[in-house]
Amino acid sequence: MKNITIILNREFASYFATPVAYVFILVFLVLSSAFTFYLGQFYERGQADLLPFFNFHPWLYLFLVPAVSMRLWSEERASGSIELLLTLPITLWDAILGKFLAAWLFTGLALLGTFPLWVSVNYLGEPDNGAIAASYVGSWFMAGAFLAVGCCLSALTKSQIVAFILTGTVCLLLVLAGFPLVLNFFQGWVPALILDLIAGLSIIAHFMAISKGVLALTDVIYFVAMIGLWLYLTRLVLQAKSAD
Amino acid sequence: MIEVQNLTKQFGSMTVVKDLSFEVVPGSVLGFLGPNGAGKSTTMKMITGFLTPSSGSVRIQGHCIASHRQAAQAEMGYLPEGAPCYEDMTVAAFLKFIAEIRGARGALVRQWVDRATDTVSLRAVLHQRIETLSKGYKRRVGLAQALIHDPSILILDEPTDGLDPNQKHQVRQMILDLSDQKIVIISTHILEEVSAVCSRAMIINAGEIVLDDTPEGLCQRAEGHLSVSLRINGVDDEVLSQTCSELPQCRRVAMIDGGGVLVFPAEALGDPLTALQEMMKANNWQPEWIQQHQGQLDEVFRSATGGRLQ
Numbered sequence: 270m271k272n273i274t275i276i277l278n279r280e281f282a283s284y285f286a287t288p289v290a291y292v293f294i295l296v297f298l299v300l301s302s303a304f305t306f307y308l309g310q311f312y313e314r315g316q317a318d319l320l321p322f323f324n325f326h327p328w329l330y331l332f333l334v335p336a337v338s339m340r341l342w343s344e345e346r347a348s349g350s351i352e353l354l355l356t357l358p359i360t361l362w363d364a365i366l367g368k369f370l371a372a373w374l375f376t377g378l379a380l381l382g383t384f385p386l387w388v389s390v391n392y393l394g395e396p397d398n399g400a401i402a403a404s405y406v407g408s409w410f411m412a413g414a415f416l417a418v419g420c421c422l423s424a425l426t427k428s429q430i431v432a433f434i435l436t437g438t439v440c441l442l443l444v445l446a447g448f449p450l451v452l453n454f455f456q457g458w459v460p461a462l463i464l465d466l467i468a469g470l471s472i473i474a475h476f477m478a479i480s481k482g483v484l485a486l487t488d489v490i491y492f493v494a495m496i497g498l499w500l501y502l503t504r505l506v507l508q509a510k511s512a513d
Numbered sequence: 514m515i516e517v518q519n520l521t522k523q524f525g526s527m528t529v530v531k532d533l534s535f536e537v538v539p540g541s542v543l544g545f546l547g548p549n550g551a552g553k554s555t556t557m558k559m560i561t562g563f564l565t566p567s568s569g570s571v572r573i574q575g576h577c578i579a580s581h582r583q584a585a586q587a588e589m590g591y592l593p594e595g596a597p598c599y600e601d602m603t604v605a606a607f608l609k610f611i612a613e614i615r616g617a618r619g620a621l622v623r624q625w626v627d628r629a630t631d632t633v634s635l636r637a638v639l640h641q642r643i644e645t646l647s648k649g650y651k652r653r654v655g656l657a658q659a660l661i662h663d664p665s666i667l668i669l670d671e672p673t674d675g676l677d678p679n680q681k682h683q684v685r686q687m688i689l690d691l692s693d694q695k696i697v698i699i700s701t702h703i704l705e706e707v708s709a710v711c712s713r714a715m716i717i718n719a720g721e722i723v724l725d726d727t728p729e730g731l732c733q734r735a736e737g738h739l740s741v742s743l744r745i746n747g748v749d750d751e752v753l754s755q756t757c758s759e760l761p762q763c764r765r766v767a768m769i770d771g772g773g774v775l776v777f778p779a780e781a782l783g784d785p786l787t788a789l790q791e792m793m794k795a796n797n798w799q800p801e802w803i804q805q806h807q808g809q810l811d812e813v814f815r816s817a818t819g820g821r822l823q
Contacts, residue, residue, distance in 0.1 A: 272614060275610065275613045275614055276614075279599070279602075279610050282602075282606075283599065283601050283602070286601040286602065286642075287601055348597050348600070349593060349594075349595055349597030350597040350598060350599055352558070352563050352593040352597060353591075353593055353597055353598060353658070355562075355563055356561040356562055356563050356586055356589070356591045356593070357586065357611070357614050357615070358583040358584075358586040358587040358614070358615065358616075359583070359614060360583065508565075511563065511564055511565045512564075512565040513524070
């Protein structure tokens with residue numbers, strides 16, 4: 270546990286050692302606000318809630334989260350520092366969890382930066398603060414799932430651009446899994462059980478369920494399982510690279 | 514002690530390291546010598562646990578690297594090729610990170626960082642970001658992180674590559690100072706480095722150990738070991754060459770550009786110097802100059818590695 274904390278601290282500090290952190294947080298705040306007020310018609314709806322804000326999070330994360338996760342392992346591989354890190358007396362899990370948690374905390378920090386919206390909506394009306402709190406938790410879990418995907422895919426390559434594109438693509442598939450666009454493609458030639466499974470993989474469905482204010486166990490399990498699965502795959506990729 | 518047994522590494526259909534077996538005891542500085550692509554770095558990567566061997570085993574102070582990786586890695590300090598580190602950090606923050614990961618807590622962290630900083634003379638740049646440092650300083654940061662926990666084993670992949678002559682001398686002196694109690698393995702293709710710091714040298718070619726001896730022992734394997742070059746006053750080199758080649762102690766004679774001959778000893782009969790002195794006495798010849806050679810490491814290297822270009 271101590272090693273995870275040491276790696277987490279180093280990784281977290283490294284975001285702020287370069288302009289990456291500031292650019293990410295600024296872009297996230299500007300875009301999420303723009304989407305909320307212009308595309309989401311925050312005022313025109315006349316309702317005191319943050320649905321227009323959270324509705325755009327899956328789409329915003331599609332390109333912002335891969336920008337954070339692309340460097341997790343690709344940069345280590347490109348600079349050669351992975352050889353230093355993985356010959357220190359730590360386990361692979363120490364390294365994976367330390368890096369992942371640093372990235373997850375960082376996205377959490379960016380999410381916390383949107384609190385003025387919460388304050389505003391409370392000033393303007395009487396929103397369901399429980400639903401808003403649940404939405405924040407759901408959004409953070411969704412960012413965690415995207416980061417776990419990115420963590421695994423960045424371990425595959427030393428090119429950050431390739432890691433970015435791969436992560437964006439896989440996350441897009443996970444977002445679209447519950448949409449008719451994808452389901453119609455499978456309908457008719459795959460068994461209903463598989464079709465349900467594909468629909469069940471949809472990140473949006475689970476995120477929207479939480480956004481309604483209900484932190485159901487199944488949705489939490491979905492996100493935890495998704496994070497766990499992709500981090501486990503990261504470990505397999507790193508082990509395979511070591512044997513390769 | 515390092516015990517390497519039947520270590521093999523394959524990348525696809527290519528075997529990069531073939532059935533390597535050797536042991537290294539404390540107080541040794543072992544030099545891995547070999548052309549680029551010979552398998553030196555791959556062997557080091559397997560010893561340090563970064564790469565998994567295709568077959569074979571490595572034991573570090575009794576710990577098997579495959580089954581007790583962390584215990585084995587705790588015994589070692591490793592400088593990977595090119596001395597990679599986290600360049601966005603300051604030297605002090607980087608060394609503190611390594612010290613903490615290596616198990617130091619509280620005041621010990623400061624103590625370890627101070628000791629490593631002083632050993633490789635880094636104090637002047639301690640609060641500078643690593644990316645702003647010169648290549649020489651970056652290499653020293655790499656050495657400092659490898660030394661920080663005062664490990665019993667040091668694995669240094671090309672530790673002086675890219676350093677200026679003064680820095681090379683400093684690093685070699687440091688390795689010599691550390692070598693009394695520790696096991697040091699360095700890889701290099703700088704032959705003078707082997708003579709300067711190694712107590713044992715292993716020439717690796719195409720993934721196999723082709724020679725394993727002391728640097729002096731390797732020099733003795735050179736064709737030129739104990740060869741004698743000479744020139745006689747008033748005697749034509751052709752005549753001298755003919756006379757020398759008739760001696761049973763002489764294997765062959767070569768003409769030297771600019772004058773004189775070089776006599777190579779017949780292997781079984783050893784040193785030809787006495788026979789040459791008797792020959793000169795018998796012919797009443799006075800040498801203009803005469804010199805015996807001990808053999809060159811680069812000669813052995815070229816012959817052991819098939820003269821491949823580095």
